[in-house]
Amino acid sequence: MAIVPMAKREKRITIYDLAKSLNIAPSSVSKALNNSHAISSKIKKMVEDKAKELNYVHNTNAANLRRGFTRIIGVIVPKINESFFANIIAGIEKVCVQHQHSLIICQTEESLEKEVNAVQTLIRQNVDCILISLSLETQSTAHLEEIKNNHIHFIQFDRISPAIDSYTVVNDNEAASYQAVAHLAKQGYQNIAYFGGPAHLNLYQERKQGYKNALKDFGLTFYEDFVKDEIISTASGKQEALHLLQTNVKPDAFLCTSDYVSLGVLEALQQLNLSSPKDVGIIGFANEMFTQLVQPSLSSVNQFSYEMGEQIAELYFSEVMKQKEHEEIKTIKVKTEIVQRASSSR
Amino acid sequence: MAIVPMAKREKRITIYDLAKSLNIAPSSVSKALNNSHAISSKIKKMVEDKAKELNYVHNTNAANLRRGFTRIIGVIVPKINESFFANIIAGIEKVCVQHQHSLIICQTEESLEKEVNAVQTLIRQNVDCILISLSLETQSTAHLEEIKNNHIHFIQFDRISPAIDSYTVVNDNEAASYQAVAHLAKQGYQNIAYFGGPAHLNLYQERKQGYKNALKDFGLTFYEDFVKDEIISTASGKQEALHLLQTNVKPDAFLCTSDYVSLGVLEALQQLNLSSPKDVGIIGFANEMFTQLVQPSLSSVNQFSYEMGEQIAELYFSEVMKQKEHEEIKTIKVKTEIVQRASSSR
DNA sequence: AGGCTATAGGAAATCGATTTCTAAAATATT
DNA sequence: AATATTTTAGAAATCGATTTCCTATAGCCT
Numbered sequence: 001m002a003i004v005p006m007a008k009r010e011k012r013i014t015i016y017d018l019a020k021s022l023n024i025a026p027s028s029v030s031k032a033l034n035n036s037h038a039i040s041s042k043i044k045k046m047v048e049d050k051a052k053e054l055n056y057v058h059n060t061n062a063a064n065l066r067r068g069f070t071r072i073i074g075v076i077v078p079k080i081n082e083s084f085f086a087n088i089i090a091g092i093e094k095v096c097v098q099h100q101h102s103l104i105i106c107q108t109e110e111s112l113e114k115e116v117n118a119v120q121t122l123i124r125q126n127v128d129c130i131l132i133s134l135s136l137e138t139q140s141t142a143h144l145e146e147i148k149n150n151h152i153h154f155i156q157f158d159r160i161s162p163a164i165d166s167y168t169v170v171n172d173n174e175a176a177s178y179q180a181v182a183h184l185a186k187q188g189y190q191n192i193a194y195f196g197g198p199a200h201l202n203l204y205q206e207r208k209q210g211y212k213n214a215l216k217d218f219g220l221t222f223y224e225d226f227v228k229d230e231i232i233s234t235a236s237g238k239q240e241a242l243h244l245l246q247t248n249v250k251p252d253a254f255l256c257t258s259d260y261v262s263l264g265v266l267e268a269l270q271q272l273n274l275s276s277p278k279d280v281g282i283i284g285f286a287n288e289m290f291t292q293l294v295q296p297s298l299s300s301v302n303q304f305s306y307e308m309g310e311q312i313a314e315l316y317f318s319e320v321m322k323q324k325e326h327e328e329i330k331t332i333k334v335k336t337e338i339v340q341r342a343s344s345s346r
Numbered sequence: 347m348a349i350v351p352m353a354k355r356e357k358r359i360t361i362y363d364l365a366k367s368l369n370i371a372p373s374s375v376s377k378a379l380n381n382s383h384a385i386s387s388k389i390k391k392m393v394e395d396k397a398k399e400l401n402y403v404h405n406t407n408a409a410n411l412r413r414g415f416t417r418i419i420g421v422i423v424p425k426i427n428e429s430f431f432a433n434i435i436a437g438i439e440k441v442c443v444q445h446q447h448s449l450i451i452c453q454t455e456e457s458l459e460k461e462v463n464a465v466q467t468l469i470r471q472n473v474d475c476i477l478i479s480l481s482l483e484t485q486s487t488a489h490l491e492e493i494k495n496n497h498i499h500f501i502q503f504d505r506i507s508p509a510i511d512s513y514t515v516v517n518d519n520e521a522a523s524y525q526a527v528a529h530l531a532k533q534g535y536q537n538i539a540y541f542g543g544p545a546h547l548n549l550y551q552e553r554k555q556g557y558k559n560a561l562k563d564f565g566l567t568f569y570e571d572f573v574k575d576e577i578i579s580t581a582s583g584k585q586e587a588l589h590l591l592q593t594n595v596k597p598d599a600f601l602c603t604s605d606y607v608s609l610g611v612l613e614a615l616q617q618l619n620l621s622s623p624k625d626v627g628i629i630g631f632a633n634e635m636f637t638q639l640v641q642p643s644l645s646s647v648n649q650f651s652y653e654m655g656e657q658i659a660e661l662y663f664s665e666v667m668k669q670k671e672h673e674e675i676k677t678i679k680v681k682t683e684i685v686q687r688a689s690s691s692r
Numbered sequence: 693a694g695g696c697t698a699t700a701g702g703a704a705a706t707c708g709a710t711t712t713c714t715a716a717a718a719t720a721t722t
Numbered sequence: 723a724a725t726a727t728t729t730t731a732g733a734a735a736t737c738g739a740t741t742t743c744c745t746a747t748a749g750c751c752t
């Protein structure tokens with residue numbers, strides 16, 4: 001799409017205008033507005049009054065150029081309107097406002113190409129830091145290296161690539177998954193299936209590992225056929241559940257790495273006239289709003305997404321921004337919590 | 347909170363570096379990179395190759411300062427993580443990317459103070475346009491006037507103030523509300539209550555008006571007591587429904603201006619051992635995901651939020667940006683649709 | 693009083709692009 | 723072949739702040 005040129009806006013009052021009308025130097029105006037100790041309070045007052053009078057507005061662009069940083073943070077997520085990410089963004093925003101920073105948001109719609117473009121845009125915008133959760137497609141990391149090459153801080157969260165060294169904020173996915181299976185086991189389920197996402201993502205590897213570990217620890221059989229790696233939608237969850245529930249050795253419980261998948265499993269049960277929790281246990285991930293509203297209500301792993309957003313931003317302000325030399329690069333694990341509801345309680 | 351100073355980033359390659367290493371003028375480099383017709387394709391190629399070789403990155407900040415506009419659009423919403431707004435933002439983002447624009451997002455958390463600050467920040471950031479949906483608290487519009495004073499375009503959407511002249515994008519709330527009541531009436535409900543939001547917001551005035559008009563047109567009685575203006579949460583919906591359903595003249599249906607309120611009404615019914623749709627009809631607004639998942643499923647007015655986002659952005663690019671002189675200021679009405687589900691079907 | 697330090701304010705360079713104006717070179721015209 | 727025209731490239735100003743360096747004055751000390 002062509003970029004339409006824009007007309008220049010009408011001129012605003014600048015520090016030069018203030019300087020002239022007060023008969024002082026522009027540099028003094030700048031210092032006064034920045035509350036520099038090298039300016040008397042008399043002049044500060046003069047400048048502030050005049051600034052108000054003439055409706056002066058600070059031009060962040062000019063300041064950014066001169067200073068070399070922007071107090072803008074770029075966020076890249078797969079989908080802005082998935083509640084998990086929307087909550088994270090909301091949490092990030094809250095903390096950023098406290099620190100007088102602004103937020104540029106990009107969504108990749110799970111496309112690597114859009115992710116690469118988003119990174120490019122943010123680098124060009126001179127953001128101070130990029131917070132990113134990778135798209136499902138992303139397997140290469142050249143664009144992430146670019147962030148480093150341009151000396152921009154960055155933090156990966158949730159869907160991260162271990163191939164690149166960076167601060168990260170994630171749930172303890174392995175533990176969460178382990179606990180979910182443990183919970184199912186304690187409720188007496190024996191044949192537990194795992195419906196996960198693409199195995200090239202760390203996130204899903206860990207959840208699968210937690211699942212496997214728990215099976216072993218609780219003496220449950222591991223069926224290769226019960227493990228599926230590309231189930232990330234309601235539709236695919238339903239389809240795969242329908243399939244598995246009509247084989248000889250059937251699962252009696254499902255660990256789904258998304259509540260939407262849980263929903264699909266539930267639909268499958270209804271279609272097969274099975275009931276949850278009696279015949280089949282279900283537990284999902286994310287603790288979406290709807291999990292407590294469906295019949296039966298769906299158990300889920302609460303990932304504390306809003307808090308995760310806050311922690312991501314706080315990590316930036318408390319550590320990353322300060323560029324501590326030789327500081328070791330941190331991984332923050334955000335707590336999770338099994339929310340036990342009807343679908344896994346028998 | 348104190349603003350911590352930041353270290354300046356390491357220097358990047360600039361057009362001056364490219365110019366020097368090619369033995370041409372910086373201005374020529376700029377023109378080459380901007381594909382100006384005043385530069386030969388030979389030099390363009392040279393410059394592009396060298397730019398790639400040296401990993402040149404365009405500094406948007408410098409360009410913005412010089413050009414006087416930024417290709418950045420500011421969005422202000424009450425809550426980023428309410429699905430209605432999250433969808434709108436996602437729609438806006440999609441269209442903005444097509445037009446090579448970036449998005450700065452601010453949330454007000456329904457606070458006027460935060461809204462005013464957000465506007466200030468965006469003006470200082472030199473955004474080309476501000477897209478805003480007002481907080482519940484907002485009754486004054488001085489900050490919106492500021493946007494105009496600084497010659498920044500702006501578009502109000504959903505929650506707008508008619509007190510200030512601007513482009514607007516809204517649902518046809520009156521019609522939507524009218525149709526919802528009409529639908530309830532056709533299903534045989536006679537005593538329809540209205541649960542709306544603060545009456546100082548246009549949005550809710552219109553929905554109330556549509557409700558009243560429909561009552562009249564369908565020959566239904568208007569009960570002053572059935573009209574409530576401060577019901578915007580599940581809790582308040584439940585509470586008020588409990589109250590009304592235990593009076594002498596009870597409503598047999600509820601028009602709620604939010605699905606969350608519908609949910610509260612549903613809870614009230616369960617508590618009172620009433621059932622929907624048999625005893626009481628319910629219809630809400632926004633067509634939230636969960637409305638199709640609860641039992642009984644909840645009827646709702648689909649507001650096409652994602653499409654609304656797209657239309658807002660498209661309005662900007664097709665009309666507002668071009669600053670057509672004496673163009674009349676437009677209001678776009680986004681279609682709505684009654685989604686009939688169990689809660690209103692008897 | 694003389695000299696020294698601290699302080700306040702100003703001059704000028706700077707950030708990195710864009711853009712206007714000018715001039716040289718290439719091409720076209722008669 | 724001489725002149726007119728068009729192209730192409732460069733010089734320099736500009737956007738609006740910040741920041742460094744410098745100077746003049748006020749305040750301090752013995």
